[in-house]
């Protein structure tokens with residue numbers, strides 16, 4: 001198992017409800033219902049209590065409410081789950097507690113209540129600020145909703161805000177992308193995550209053969225994001241993520257650094273005590289048996305350190321600071337510079353990585369073929 005000097009715990013809570021189901025989305029979710037919410041909350045509290053009883057000494061470093069649409073929950077539901085977590089575990093003083101939110105769903109009063117319940121970071125699913133693109137994406141909000149929500153988020157005092165934007169959308173242009181970027185930058189978010197649209201199998205977009213823009217346009221849009229955010233002093237710290245100084249997502253960094261986390265709720269994944277396991281993708285099963293013990297019996301595969309090393313390389317290559325040879329040596333006792341000498345030399349010859357003196361760091365050219373680069377190490 002990897003030993004970090006600070007190995008405190010991250011907690012992911014998967015809220016499997018949405019007001020409307022977007023046609024490109026492959027996450028586990030379903031339409032919200034009052035009884036369903038109630039059953040979900042009861043089960044999640046039980047799962048938290050189970051962890052608290054079996055592993056009482058953990059200290060929580062980050063909490064991330066994802067989904068789905070967490071801000072669809074009633075404020076009392078959020079308070080109840082937060083109280084259960086605080087009863088089970090102590091939190092670090094500087095704990096980061098993020099909630100993913102969709103624009104236009106929460107009143108200013110509800111946002112203030114979430115903040116009072118302990119949420120101290122918002123990740124807002126903006127995706128686009130262009131009306132036609134939001135329609136194509138089947139989103140349940142307008143650009144006006146987003147303006148209002150961002151305004152309210154700031155007014156109730158959230159000082160750590162991330163926005164999600166998408167590029168490569170059908171019929172989008174560099175200009176439409178710039179419009180979305182400029183609109184959100186007016187609120188000076190501390191963090192931005194930018195994702196190219198992927199058409200996942202099993203989604204309505206896939207079945208309808210919905211097309212993205214061409215690769216050329218997608219690259220131009222991403223390049224526009226990089227240059228615009230650089231001018232605004234954002235740090236491009238991970239392939240898809242940009243932040244102001246010291247405002248990187250601590251929770252996502254925990255995944256990338258292979259720190260321990262538990263996933264609560266249906267479909268949530270965990271990496272805990274050296275094992276990876278996940279809850280079933282079924283709210284029904286989850287509400288009947290929310291204890292991870294049910295999954296621990298059947299679904300857990302002990303992780304070999306070689307597999308972990310490969311994951312570490314895979315995520316490390318996504319970090320713009322790169323993967324330090326000495327850190328890998330400290331964590332795994334492996335000299336990857338020597339182990340992958342031929343691969344590293346050919347990537348350097350192709351100008352896909354910078355000179356591999358102390359670390360593995362992809363060049364701008366390498367970013368576009370990152371998946372292929374990663375494959376060389378698997």
Ligand code: SF4
Nearest residue numbers: 018021022025067068
């Ligand atoms: S709101 Fe988010 S989680 Fe829900 S369907 Fe749309 S993209 Fe998926």
